[in-house]
Amino acid sequence: MTQTTYITYSLENGVATLTLNRPSVFNSFNREMALALQEHLRACAQNDEVRAVVLTGEGKAFCAGQDLAEATAPESMEISRIVVEHYNPIVLLLRELNKPVIAAVNGVAAGAGANLALACDLVVAKESASFIQAFSKIGLIPDSAGTFFLPRLIGLQRASALMMTGDKVSAAEAVQMGMIYKTFTDDSFQAEVAALAQRMAQMPTKGLAYTKQLLNVSFQHTLAEQLDQEAVYQQQAGQTTDFKEGVEAFIQKRKPNFTGQ
Template identity: 60%
Template sequence: MDTILFEKRGAVAHITLNRPDKYNSFNREMALALQGVLDECKTDESIRAIYLIGAGKAFSAGQDLGEIVAEDGPELTTILTEHYNPIVIRLRAIEKPIVAAVNGVAAGAGANIALACDIVVAAESASFIQAFSKIGLIPDSGGTYTLPRLIGYQKAAALMMLGDKVPAVEAERIGMIYNFFPDEEFGEKSWAIAEKLSQMPTIGLGLTKRALNYALDNDLERQLAIEDQLQSTAGQTEDYAEGVQAFLEKRKPVFKGQ
């Protein structure tokens, strides 16, 4: 069985974490396969949005602990430097919108990979768990960077240390995720977000993502300079010209991602 399923549906890359019997926990094969698929999404100009979901009942339970304890299993440092860190870096570096559709539990690295995406939505029955403290580890996969910026230091510290399960409804309330949907509507509504993004001005969305990445560490003056620079780039795109013309003609714009 392929550990990652990948297909293009229109202008959207549909990526499925596919180890349902292991709650889509990551082993080396799946981590490297996801990196390869993300690389393809970055370079394929026909792909204008990315949709990431898990097969079966879970989004991802994080690391497959069976792999770690195996006689020939990888060291923790290898798992981080070769598996998870490259995934997170790719998720943030691809200048196309990425939707994490959290269909079930997202735990440990699975949770933090989801939170590294641009828009995170969840099924109402889904949950998020910073499970690391339960086995004596620290949060990885960018969790100590991303989560405090989403929900604040105090809440993030408590969730990481106590390992509390956060239901999707609560995750939305505290700003951890964008939205949640009833389970029976989740597939349709989460996909609709990715589909909508794929028809929007792709370069402008990518530059927005770049600006947000800079904003995590910049002061105001530096960020204003970045906005100036990126706005000039966006203003030279065909989609900008189309958007302005459509506004003046009082019609719906047809963006081509150019």
Template identity: 50%
Template sequence: MSSYETILFSQGEGIARLTLNRPDRLNSFTVQMHEEVADALGQLDEARVLVVTGAGRGFCAGQDLNDRAVAPGESVDLGHSVETYYNPLIRRLTSLPLPVIARVNGVAAGAGANIALACDIVIAAKSAKFIQSFAAIGLIPDSGGTWVLPRLVGQARALGLALTAEPLPAEQAAEWGLIWKAVEDEALDEEVDTLATRFASAPTRGLAAIKQMIRASWEHSLDEELDLQRDNMRELGHSEDYREGVAAFMEKRTPRFTGR
């Protein structure tokens, strides 16, 4: 397994764990971190669930502005940075054929907030905060922000979060439907580990299909979605995990899913 300088990455028992590891900079992204994250995501091997988190007291503060070393008064092609690094990362997280859990242990700001929201399930410590900090420096919420925010919390709240850049506490984020759950800080590890262990022994193909269909449903009419449901049920009905699930139910035992 590769050795990294800005992230930690491990795999075992079906669980992959990716930790952004620049705690002195609140795990803000540099080009090197982007490259290492991309490399790690290409090595998921037999993982059946991915946990993404940050080291230290924060999840991710977005882009490390120091990484660009732009002199005052000069301009920089932010579109290149978005197209080269952030867009591929969001596309990768949302399309991985397995559940992705964001373990938000502290502040998630700017692109860091939207990277968390690109994960399938977000579990945050109650002390964590989500900040769409872009407006404070004259930018728009990238990394999927302008797309995902109104879909999760509605236009009024999306505009409020994006225009004011005010921090949203994790408990309120959960109440608004922005994230799955906010838990006591000391319960965060147990909550995430329990769910990751559950997913690691679950019928992975079925979970991947659920993820793909729900994420793509915005683009479909009801009739189109019904046809896609038919097609997916047909395919999954031939899977080993479906046969095992039915057999375990009939035999009143715990199923032994293989992810196939």
């Protein structure tokens, strides 16, 4: 395990775990933590040993969003610059990362913290966790791609309501409305996340990456364009070692041993 000041990193059995580590302020982002997370995400993308990534928080919270003490300090950058330099690159790195990313929401996810979770490929949460679009409570607009992902996940009407009211959404409600994948009991959360991440790390990594790339463009394509893209990526997937292994395992009626190649 390695640790920068505000990000803890570990790699075990193909699973890289990135833990936001400012528990005294509910893992709210300052500049150092945002830039460190960007660096770790870039490193995960380049490291072939990493086949799945878990993003979680230390302590009681997942992430409370931006550290307002930093944002309102006399020497602070403009809010728009914080968004452009801190959060926008993180969202793009999460979506461009060529491996599955699991947001393991261990507590409250508010503001940018909620929206960064929603930018991940799978979001799971403790039953006691919650999600809050907290921006309206301080006169700001939802950033970190919240206005992009949330309406696509739960529909325009619900997204509008949650962003304008700032109402808290329980983990169970988030599952019900399609915001997140599933919940686990608080006691079983760590083990369940580990099992899910290990499962993802043992999948055909390139095939998952191609799936992710297709999902990234699916809302901007016509049906015909998306069908064309599926053909392109299926051609690439069909040339991987994991495809050959998957077919052989199916024929031999055994569990496949995917290597990510």
